[in-house]
Amino acid sequence: MRRVLCPYKQVLVAVFMLIVTGLSAQEKSNDCWPSFRGDPRLSGTSPANIVPPYRLLWTFKTGDAIKSSAIIWEGTVFIGSNDGYLYAISSAGKLKWKFNAGNSVEAPPVITGNTIYFGTMEGSLFALDATTGTRKWKYSTEGQISGSVNFTFSAATKRTTVIAGSYDYNLHCVDAVTGKGLWKYESGNFINGAAAIGNKMAIFGGCDGFLHLVGISDGKLRDKVDIGTYIPASAALLGDKAFFGNYDGVFFCFDTRLKKIIWKTEGGGPFLASPAVGSGKVITGSQNRYIYCYDAVHGTVLWKFKTGGKVDASPVIAGNQVVAASADGRLHILDINTGNETWQYETGSALYSTPAVTSTMIVVGAQDGKVYCFGR
Numbered sequence: 001m002r003r004v005l006c007p008y009k010q011v012l013v014a015v016f017m018l019i020v021t022g023l024s025a026q027e028k029s030n031d032c033w034p035s036f037r038g039d040p041r042l043s044g045t046s047p048a049n050i051v052p053p054y055r056l057l058w059t060f061k062t063g064d065a066i067k068s069s070a071i072i073w074e075g076t077v078f079i080g081s082n083d084g085y086l087y088a089i090s091s092a093g094k095l096k097w098k099f100n101a102g103n104s105v106e107a108p109p110v111i112t113g114n115t116i117y118f119g120t121m122e123g124s125l126f127a128l129d130a131t132t133g134t135r136k137w138k139y140s141t142e143g144q145i146s147g148s149v150n151f152t153f154s155a156a157t158k159r160t161t162v163i164a165g166s167y168d169y170n171l172h173c174v175d176a177v178t179g180k181g182l183w184k185y186e187s188g189n190f191i192n193g194a195a196a197i198g199n200k201m202a203i204f205g206g207c208d209g210f211l212h213l214v215g216i217s218d219g220k221l222r223d224k225v226d227i228g229t230y231i232p233a234s235a236a237l238l239g240d241k242a243f244f245g246n247y248d249g250v251f252f253c254f255d256t257r258l259k260k261i262i263w264k265t266e267g268g269g270p271f272l273a274s275p276a277v278g279s280g281k282v283i284t285g286s287q288n289r290y291i292y293c294y295d296a297v298h299g300t301v302l303w304k305f306k307t308g309g310k311v312d313a314s315p316v317i318a319g320n321q322v323v324a325a326s327a328d329g330r331l332h333i334l335d336i337n338t339g340n341e342t343w344q345y346e347t348g349s350a351l352y353s354t355p356a357v358t359s360t361m362i363v364v365g366a367q368d369g370k371v372y373c374f375g376r
Contacts, residue, residue: 030359036069036108036148037274037314037354040197041237044276044283048359049319052333052343054374057361058093066365068118069108069148069313069354073130077356077363078116079371080105086118086126088133091361093373097133101126108148108354112176117162119145125164125172127179137179143167147194147234150202151176152216161216163202165191171202171212173219183219187212193234193274196242199256203242205231211244211254223259227252233314234274236282238296243282245271251284251292253299263299268292274314274354276322279336283322285311291324291332293339303339307332313364314354325351325364331374347372 030048037044063083070079075091082104088096103122110117115136116128123141128134143166151162160176171185188208195204195214201222202214207230213223227246235244240257249268254261269288276283281302282294287310293302308328315324321342322334327350333343349368356363362374 032074033072033356033358034112035071035110035150036356037194037234037236037276038316040150040152042150042194042196042234042274043236043238043278044274044314044316045278046316046318046357048357050321050323050333050357050359050362051376052321054343054345054362054376056345057373057375059373060087060089060093060095060371062087062369062371064104064369065367066369066371067106067352068365070356070363070365070371071109071111072356072358072361072363073111076130077361077371077373078109078111078130079363079365080107080109080118081365081369082106083369086116086128086133087371088130089371099126099128099133099135107145110149110151112151112160115176117149117151117176119149119164119166121145123166123168125149125162125174127176139172139174139179139181141166141168141170141172143169143190146192150195150197152197154217163195163197163216165193165195165204167191171195171204171214171219173216185212185214185219185221192232196235196237198237199240201256203235203237203256205233205235205244205246207232211235211242213256223256225254225259225261232272236275236277238277241296243275243277243296245275245284245286247271249286249288251282251294251299253296265294265299265301272312276315276317278317279320281336283315283317283336285313285315285324285326287312289326291315291322291334291339293336305332305334305339305341309350312352316355316357318357323355323357323362325353325355327351329366331355331362331364331372345374
């Protein structure tokens with residue numbers, strides 16, 4: 001399979017838009033998937049218009065189970081493994097380099113510029129050169145890092161910062177170039193998911209049962225909402241709205257400007273998957289084996305699809321299709337309007353890794369330690 005590069009002109013436009021909006025993300029394109037949810041707002045949407053059926057192009061074997069999610073940038077797949085390595089794999093499925101992080105890498109990596117950022121279960125946050133795998137810096141927290149790093153750019157200070165939650169109860173803000181800690185915000189318990197970045201705030205749920213809204217510039221609390229129980233997954237942002245589920249199976253829409261819950265829908269199982277939001281719909285998975293599609297405005301359940309296992313991996317919206325992985329060992333593609341299955345592939349091993357979706361590849365990691373790459 002040919003190596004696909006993100007168009008240079010598109011990257012220039014993306015950089016300009018990031019400076020204007022104050023965000024610091026590598027823009028996703030049809031051929032790139034720079035973070036486990038695609039963008040700093042954690043929307044879970046890909047601009048690729050995918051058309052099933054797909055076929056297996058290659059597999060790559062790591063040394064242990066994979067919970068980390070893949071990212072794809074300039075034809076290279078980056079993914080962590082419980083064997084303690086972060087891998088860079090070519091579009092043909094060949095190893096380019098691997099980095100020994102010293103402990104399990106369950107958190108998905110993220111890329112900005114030519115730098116890969118990721119955390120480990122030991123609590124270390126690394127920055128690596130994406131081309132060579134050379135370490136640029138290491139920052140230490142006092143608890144495991146299970147969620148993805150996110151990042152933002154300040155036009156005022158011309159500084160890119162990375163944001164990571166830890167089981168030390170803190171949300172950490174670190175200078176992206178030097179690895180120097182800038183501020184820490186302490187929550188009331190473990191932070192399991194990633195923080196969504198939008199409206200100059202980092203927005204995240206915690207095991208303390210609160211949704212936290214924290215200022216990016218200073219790490220100060222802007223608002224805190226009592227949800228009643230654990231929020232193990234990340235929120236997805238669309239405009240002023242934050243969408244997320246909790247461990248009791250309640251799904252919420254919270255208005256970050258009005259600072260109130262717009263709607264909540266009960267009846268789901270524990271939500272460990274992060275939602276995808278687009279086309280007027282919010283789609284997420286649950287440990288009760290269902291994939292749910294909610295109306296983004298009213299919160300009504302438009303459809304639900306039952307898999308054969310827990311759905312802890314986060315679904316991705318791509319055109320009029322939804323790509324979702326399940327602990328039943330299957331990668332499912334569903335019609336976004338009906339919830340009908342349009343394609344599936346059985347790996348034979350549980351999938352907890354969120355799929356990375358571009359126009360040429362769908363990549364997912366499995367508990368058998370393999371990375372699976374699909375194409376047409």
